[in-house]
Amino acid sequence: MNWKQLVLGTATVTLLAACASTKPATVATASNTGAASSQNAAPVDTGNSGMTSMKADPLHDPNSPLAKRSVYFAFDSSAISGTDKPTVEAHAGYLKEHGDNKVIIQGNTDARGSREYNLALGQRRAESVKSALEVLGVKENQVEAVSLGKEKPKATGTTEADYAENRRADILYNGE
């Protein structure tokens, strides 16, 4: 059963919704966020404070296409594949319905080559998801595309499967 995940998930969203009303998601000021997002590039485990209220939200329904937060890319490519199109479309639909919600897209690359050039390649992937969302009607100010380059690999091995896992852009809703 996945109810635990579901509860944690909805709790997170409620928390985020609460934050969103006070803070208009300015990712700008660089304060030390420390422990919140250390190793795990997987986006959905931020919430940890004691939340009680719950309400159903498709964003964290494991059966919803919105549960998918990652878009994968081929080597040296920033083109969104047919497989990941439904994911992007689902998030576009959600963001259009929730105009005050914002996302940050984090682009990633595999571990080969210059850190800064990889940062730019990861940016290109994030921008590719961002413009796909915008083409589908999401407002420009709802989306920020950034890159983690090769600095936060989800897979740390050196097989082709590891590299493929890291050629990825993650969609994080505000505060995640």
Place this chain on the structure above:
Amino acid sequence: MPRIRTLFKALLMLVFCAAAVQAETTVEIVGGGANKHAIAVVPFKDENSRVREALTPVIRNDLTLSGVFRMVDGSSLANVPVEPVDIRYPLWQAAGAQSIAIGKVEPAADGQVKISFRLMDVAQKKQLTSGEFTVSPDRSREVAHTIADMIYQAITGQRGIFNTRVVYVLKTGSSYQLQVGLISDVDSNRAQTILRSREPIISPSWSPNGRYLAYVSFESKKPVVWVQDLATGQRRAVANFKGSNSAPAWSPDGNKLAVVLTTTGNSQIYLVNAAGGAARRISYSDGIDTEPAFSPDGSQLYFVSDRTGSPQIYRMPVSGGDAQRVTWEGNYNVSPRVSPDGRSLTFIRREAGRFRVMVKDIATGDTRALSESGYNERPSFAPNNGMVLYASDAGGKSVLYAATSDGSNRVKLAVINGDVQDPSWGPFNNP
């Protein structure tokens, strides 16, 4: 061919040694000794009793690190000269020494010591340089670096680099430390940590006066460019625009930083004031433009662009104008840095899966490789142009290497617990 074989043997040695040695400056040499200056550094009188740390092991270590010197061991010669008159020149000449350094430590007033040394030419029997330092006994290591600088300058005519600093990121597990240390003291005990973070830090860059470091920190879930005052530890975000902010490079006058921003949807180069503020775009392409590096006169900017498909190095006037392609060989040339004399460019070229450190003569176009092994990153020149510092993957661990700019010699600098990333050699200025 013999040189290649020696090199290979030495490389093997490196692999074997890597596991055993820890947290101590280990100068390991890769490369022949054919055209090195042979010097004997005789133990200084009373250096083991009157100062905190004996000087001559430090001096030998420094000179060896430079790749220009070969140590002559005179311990079997039955001649431990303290003054020039003590030197039995024929013995040292027979041992192959071209020069000989001698010295002593004497008590001085107020608990201080007087450290004096002389460098003599063995064939000519004449003094090349000398020095006297009255210091507290716990400063012997600093004096040793200064003596090494003086010897280096007397022999090569170039300024020594043993008192200059390097910066690098030390990654241990999921912790990142920005560390600064003397090139000659690089190890985990003597380097100073100036920033600690649970999130990545990359691309540290020295201000020309050596007072500030610019770097990229991911502490706010995205790359932001910071400038930190080394003396006070105070820091501020100087480029924190929507999107990614990265690749800081100081202009030679220290007033501006070239940075890479993504506000238009692709990575382009901008100028910001070192104090922060608005950004002015200076590169215009449909591709990625990144890794800016100023020419020493401040007029040109070298950078990486994939505007023609693969990443290549270009140059453009800082004041604006067309970019000119600089690298034509290979399909992956990145991380350019110009030598302080403006004559050479160092960069990384990917070749058959290897990432090699290259040095290109800007005027003639002659290009040579400084590194052999698989993965190398972010080369930068010593302030005297004579060496190139870079990080290299040695047995699954990233360590610091320094190679002479002519490619004749390569030294593994230190084994530190953790991975050493994105090094950069600082300026002469050492406030």
